[in-house]
Amino acid sequence: MAPAQELQHDQQAPPRSDEAPYKSRVTVVGSGNWGSVASKLIASNTLRLTSFHDEVRMWVYEEILPSGEKLTEVINRTNENVKYLPGIKLGRNVVADPDLENAVKDANMLVFVTPHQFMEGICRRLVGKVRGDVEAISLIKGMEVKMEGPCMISTLISQQLGLNCCVLMGANIANEIAVEKFSEATVGYRVNREIAEKWVQLFSTPYFIVTAVQDVEGVELCGTLKNVVAIAAGFVDGLEMGNNTKAAIMRIGLREMKAFSKLLFSSVKDTTFFESCGVADLITTCLGGRNRKVAEAFAKNGGKRSFDELEAEMLQGQKLQGVSTAKEVYEVLSHRGWLDLFPLFATVHEISIGRLPPSAIVEHSERKPKFSLADGSI
Numbered sequence: 001m002a003p004a005q006e007l008q009h010d011q012q013a014p015p016r017s018d019e020a021p022y023k024s025r026v027t028v029v030g031s032g033n034w035g036s037v038a039s040k041l042i043a044s045n046t047l048r049l050t051s052f053h054d055e056v057r058m059w060v061y062e063e064i065l066p067s068g069e070k071l072t073e074v075i076n077r078t079n080e081n082v083k084y085l086p087g088i089k090l091g092r093n094v095v096a097d098p099d100l101e102n103a104v105k106d107a108n109m110l111v112f113v114t115p116h117q118f119m120e121g122i123c124r125r126l127v128g129k130v131r132g133d134v135e136a137i138s139l140i141k142g143m144e145v146k147m148e149g150p151c152m153i154s155t156l157i158s159q160q161l162g163l164n165c166c167v168l169m170g171a172n173i174a175n176e177i178a179v180e181k182f183s184e185a186t187v188g189y190r191v192n193r194e195i196a197e198k199w200v201q202l203f204s205t206p207y208f209i210v211t212a213v214q215d216v217e218g219v220e221l222c223g224t225l226k227n228v229v230a231i232a233a234g235f236v237d238g239l240e241m242g243n244n245t246k247a248a249i250m251r252i253g254l255r256e257m258k259a260f261s262k263l264l265f266s267s268v269k270d271t272t273f274f275e276s277c278g279v280a281d282l283i284t285t286c287l288g289g290r291n292r293k294v295a296e297a298f299a300k301n302g303g304k305r306s307f308d309e310l311e312a313e314m315l316q317g318q319k320l321q322g323v324s325t326a327k328e329v330y331e332v333l334s335h336r337g338w339l340d341l342f343p344l345f346a347t348v349h350e351i352s353i354g355r356l357p358p359s360a361i362v363e364h365s366e367r368k369p370k371f372s373l374a375d376g377s378i
């Protein structure tokens with residue numbers, strides 16, 4: 001991890017001759033459903049704000065479409081991501097680039113937005129390839145579990161590439177923001193408020209209101225853990241248990257999100273759970289997200305069709321995050337001896353792998369934890 005920093009400073013790209021030195025250049029690493037919407041938001045602002053270069057580069061994991069054409073070529077010809085965000089113009093200043101190294105080499109602001117399982121490989125490819133003065137932000141929900149413990153994706157990016165990484169999370173179902181319906185988001189930052197405000201400026205539009213809070217881990221864990229609760233909410237929907245049960249699952253889930261976050265990082269603030277990244281994201285994901293939808297189908301089928309099979313059939317290349325996050329959380333819980341403290345998180349994983357039936361979501365979540373997390377001590 002350490003050599004990354006040394007290499008970067010040698011390889012800092014000089015400002016291009018066609019731009020003023022103070023202008024920031026933005027590259028978006030990722031081009032799925034949310035990656036494409038993020039590019040659209042950013043591109044509308046880089047055109048408007050003089051402190052940014054107009055062009056937004058978007059790294060695209062190249063795919064061949066059923067027509068035989070390359071996805072990048074179609075995006076650059078039609079200005080639409082026909083596979084992951086059809087029908088939405090990204091902005092003429094968005095340039096799709098299949099070459100990861102080329103896409104990042106001039107940027108001093110990097111936006112990471114791929115499914116979390118690909119980030120370790122992407123970081124490995126980027127070591128020594130980014131500018132020394134680069135700032136990053138992660139829109140990625142999920143974590144990596146390593147021998148030494150859980151590693152948030154923003155930490156993975158910071159450590160592997162030797163850079164500062166903020167996060168942006170919120171009640172943000174991509175397709176709704178794509179058609180400019182009003183919503184909010186939260187930027188989490190570690191120390192530098194000025195950098196956080198620059199990210200706020202880059203993402204904010206009249207229909208997308210962004211607020212910064214000094215709590216990277218809290219914001220990122222909210223965004224990550226709510227996907228596990230959404231799987232539970234989907235089971236409840238699939239079993240047709242009704243709104244009261246779903247609300248109860250959401251409340252227990254929020255309690256476990258808060259307790260888990262604070263046990264892992266004592267710096268996590270209670271107030272973060274009342275930002276868009278907290279309760280608002282939990283609500284929207286449990287009502288409308290893809291994790292909820294696929295979990296509903298899983299429960300309707302009595303757990304007889306696997307999540308992998310349902311994901312492939314229902315999401316057309318989009319990725320589920322909740323099931324893999326539930327597994328990662330379960331590993332942390334068993335490693336630390338916390339399984340009894342988090343009955344909802346543990347049960348979601350056990351149902352997902354077929355060890356328990358979907359109906360166990362209420363039986364097990366209702367079981368009182370040995371040590372009550374509801375007493376306000378965590």
Ligand SMILES: NC(=O)c1ccc[n+]([C@@H]2O[C@H](COP(=O)([O-])OP(=O)(O)OC[C@H]3O[C@@H](n4cnc5c(N)ncnc54)[C@H](O)[C@@H]3O)[C@@H](O)[C@H]2O)c1
Nearest residue numbers: 031032033034035061113114115118140141173174318319
């Ligand atoms: N979609 C949403 O509504 C939404 C909202 C907020 C946050 N997020 C988060 O944003 C992140 C990205 O999600 P998304 O919705 O943009 O993606 P997606 O699930 O829509 O698309 C999957 C993406 O992964 C790419 N891909 C496939 N194989 C790959 C590989 N081997 N290496 C690298 N990339 C590969 C695909 O080309 C595609 O761009 C996730 O962490 C997700 O939780 C999504």
